[in-house]
Amino acid sequence: MARWHKVVKPTEFERTYKFVHRRKEIAVFKLEDGVYATENSCSHEYSPLVEGMIVDGDVYCPKHGSRFEIRTGAVKDFPATRPVRTFPTMINEEDGYIYVKC
Numbered sequence: 680m681a682r683w684h685k686v687v688k689p690t691e692f693e694r695t696y697k698f699v700h701r702r703k704e705i706a707v708f709k710l711e712d713g714v715y716a717t718e719n720s721c722s723h724e725y726s727p728l729v730e731g732m733i734v735d736g737d738v739y740c741p742k743h744g745s746r747f748e749i750r751t752g753a754v755k756d757f758p759a760t761r762p763v764r765t766f767p768t769m770i771n772e773e774d775g776y777i778y779v780k781c
């Protein structure tokens with residue numbers, strides 16, 4: 680069952696942050712309208728998305744250039760054909776941390 684996990688403060692990273700939950704890497708992205716989380720592994724050949732280029736809310740896989748919509752995980756460009764999983768996020772007003780439900 681998914682639970683909220685305290686991850687990091689938005690001021691502690693530039694645009695991307697990686698953390699590990701149950702041996703799975705999860706990527707946190709800071710966009711203009713908030714923070715989002717996806718699995719960190721590209722659905723094509725498992726390259727880390729936190730190392731990709733971010734353009735207009737999309738992340739380009741650093742290995743072969745597949746493009747994923749960060750907010751939804753949808754794949755928008757080949758060679759990947761499957762979306763990446765996304766996770767709910769929130770910023771707790773009391774402690775200022777990003778929480779990810781995973």
Ligand code: FES
Nearest residue numbers: 721723724740743
């Ligand atoms: S590993 Fe990401 S596009 Fe190939």
